[in-house]
Structures are given as structure tokens and as C-alpha cells.
Amino acid sequence: MAAESRTKIVGQITGGPGGPVDINTAEFVNSVSPVYEETFVLANGDNIVLVAPGSKGVIIFFDAASVTNKKLKGVGGDTGLAIRKNGYHYIQFEDTPPASIIVNSSALDGVLLTRFKFI
DSSP: OOOOEEEOOEEEEOSSTTOOEEEEOOOEEETTOOOEEEEEOOOSEEEEEEOOTTOSEEEEEEOTTOOSOEEEESSTTOOOEEEOSSEEEEEEOOSSOOSEEEEEESSOOTTOOEEEEEO
């Protein structure tokens, strides 16, 4: 039997002028999930991460103690999008996933591991 991944985001925004706003996304299902995880220390500069075949998305987990600035990039030379330096990021791919993604780090991330969980 093939592995299946099910991902959903649930939360709430409070204190806004219109009152609380619930966040409850539809469940994102991949019935042929690759069940693949890549873990390594980010080097200074562009870090190319190969996307697992069959992936429909990735959750990137940066170590909570990380202090290096990070950008998510499409291709080398792209200026990228600054993303939170610690914590996690959830990204869904189009039907045909990219061959790789690039995470640029402003410095070597020491001994702190970054995990890429392909779903």
C-alpha cells in the first residue's frame, strides 16, 4: 500500500477590528506521498535541495535556535523571498513539482540541522 500524507492548517487570528478570524484550510492530500526527509546543516549561500519525486509539497523545519537570515529562491541569481530564520514553512507545489528548491542562508548555520519533509 502506498503511503499517504494529509496536511491541514488550523488556527485563529484574534484582536483585529472585525473580531476573531478562524483559519481552517481544506485538507491537502497526496495519496502517493514519497515519505522522504532530507536533513542537513545549511551552508553559507545557496543550498540546493532536490525535490523527492511524487512530492506535492514540503515542510521546511529550521532549528528554533537559528539566527542566520534565509531566503527561498527559484533559481540561482534570483533575489529570493526573505523567510523566517527559525520555525517552519509549509509550501505546496503545482501538479508537476520543481526538480529542486534553493534556500539561501546568510552564513553557515553552525551545527543546527534543517529538515525538509516532502509530502
